[in-house]
Amino acid sequence: MAENEIHIPKRLAASAAVSANPTKVSAVVLTAGSDATSIVLTNDADGSGTAVLTIKATTAVGTNVATFPKGLNFSTACYATITGTTPEATIVYSDN
Numbered sequence: 001m002a003e004n005e006i007h008i009p010k011r012l013a014a015s016a017a018v019s020a021n022p023t024k025v026s027a028v029v030l031t032a033g034s035d036a037t038s039i040v041l042t043n044d045a046d047g048s049g050t051a052v053l054t055i056k057a058t059t060a061v062g063t064n065v066a067t068f069p070k071g072l073n074f075s076t077a078c079y080a081t082i083t084g085t086t087p088e089a090t091i092v093y094s095d096n
Protein backbone atom coordinates (compact mmCIF):
# COMPACT_ATOMS: atom_id res chain seq x y z
CA MET A 1 0.00 0.00 0.00
CA ALA A 2 1.25 3.44 -0.82
CA GLU A 3 2.13 5.71 2.07
CA ASN A 4 -0.22 8.45 0.84
CA GLU A 5 -3.33 6.24 0.77
CA ILE A 6 -6.04 7.15 3.24
CA HIS A 7 -6.74 4.25 5.60
CA ILE A 8 -10.30 4.22 6.87
CA PRO A 9 -11.24 2.21 9.97
CA LYS A 10 -14.80 0.87 9.87
CA ARG A 11 -16.27 -0.63 13.03
CA LEU A 12 -19.05 -3.21 12.65
CA ALA A 13 -21.16 -5.19 15.11
CA ALA A 14 -23.21 -6.95 12.41
CA SER A 15 -22.96 -7.91 8.75
CA ALA A 16 -22.63 -4.88 6.46
CA ALA A 17 -20.86 -3.43 3.45
CA VAL A 18 -17.33 -2.28 4.18
CA SER A 19 -17.04 -0.42 0.88
CA ALA A 20 -19.20 -0.26 -2.25
CA ASN A 21 -16.08 0.43 -4.34
CA PRO A 22 -12.96 -1.55 -5.23
CA THR A 23 -10.84 -1.50 -2.09
CA LYS A 24 -7.75 -2.79 -0.28
CA VAL A 25 -8.03 -4.11 3.27
CA SER A 26 -4.93 -3.56 5.39
CA ALA A 27 -6.14 -4.95 8.73
CA VAL A 28 -9.01 -6.77 10.43
CA VAL A 29 -9.55 -6.87 14.19
CA LEU A 30 -12.23 -9.30 15.36
CA THR A 31 -13.35 -9.52 18.99
CA ALA A 32 -15.64 -12.27 20.22
CA GLY A 33 -18.62 -11.28 22.32
CA SER A 34 -20.42 -13.78 24.54
CA ASP A 35 -19.66 -16.67 22.17
CA ALA A 36 -17.35 -17.55 19.27
CA THR A 37 -17.51 -15.26 16.27
CA SER A 38 -16.35 -15.17 12.67
CA ILE A 39 -16.05 -12.69 9.85
CA VAL A 40 -16.05 -13.48 6.14
CA LEU A 41 -15.01 -10.74 3.71
CA THR A 42 -16.40 -11.19 0.20
CA ASN A 43 -15.60 -9.47 -3.08
CA ASP A 44 -19.03 -7.88 -3.59
CA ALA A 45 -21.49 -5.42 -2.07
CA ASP A 46 -23.97 -7.86 -0.48
CA GLY A 47 -22.16 -10.97 0.81
CA SER A 48 -23.10 -13.24 -2.09
CA GLY A 49 -19.72 -13.16 -3.87
CA THR A 50 -16.42 -14.96 -3.54
CA ALA A 51 -15.01 -15.27 -0.02
CA VAL A 52 -11.59 -13.65 0.13
CA LEU A 53 -10.90 -13.93 3.87
CA THR A 54 -12.32 -15.79 6.88
CA ILE A 55 -11.23 -15.05 10.45
CA LYS A 56 -12.53 -16.61 13.67
CA ALA A 57 -12.25 -15.59 17.31
CA THR A 58 -13.22 -17.61 20.36
CA THR A 59 -14.19 -16.34 23.78
CA ALA A 60 -11.01 -17.97 25.14
CA VAL A 61 -8.81 -15.98 22.75
CA GLY A 62 -11.00 -12.88 22.72
CA THR A 63 -9.45 -10.92 19.86
CA ASN A 64 -7.90 -11.99 16.57
CA VAL A 65 -5.88 -9.47 14.53
CA ALA A 66 -4.85 -9.95 10.91
CA THR A 67 -2.69 -7.42 9.05
CA PHE A 68 -1.90 -7.22 5.36
CA PRO A 69 1.03 -4.82 4.75
CA LYS A 70 0.53 -4.84 0.96
CA GLY A 71 -3.25 -4.84 1.20
CA LEU A 72 -5.81 -7.51 0.43
CA ASN A 73 -7.49 -6.54 -2.86
CA PHE A 74 -11.23 -6.51 -3.46
CA SER A 75 -11.80 -5.72 -7.15
CA THR A 76 -15.57 -5.11 -6.96
CA ALA A 77 -16.52 -4.09 -3.40
CA CYS A 78 -16.10 -5.50 0.11
CA TYR A 79 -18.82 -6.98 2.32
CA ALA A 80 -18.38 -8.37 5.85
CA THR A 81 -20.58 -11.23 7.06
CA ILE A 82 -20.26 -11.46 10.85
CA THR A 83 -21.57 -14.24 13.08
CA GLY A 84 -21.76 -14.56 16.85
CA THR A 85 -23.41 -12.75 19.74
CA THR A 86 -22.25 -9.16 20.36
CA PRO A 87 -19.07 -9.38 18.25
CA GLU A 88 -17.02 -6.34 17.25
CA ALA A 89 -15.01 -6.04 14.08
CA THR A 90 -12.83 -3.23 12.78
CA ILE A 91 -11.77 -3.32 9.15
CA VAL A 92 -9.08 -0.89 8.02
CA TYR A 93 -9.28 -0.23 4.28
CA SER A 94 -8.59 2.24 1.50
CA ASP A 95 -10.65 2.64 -1.65
CA ASN A 96 -8.70 2.08 -4.86
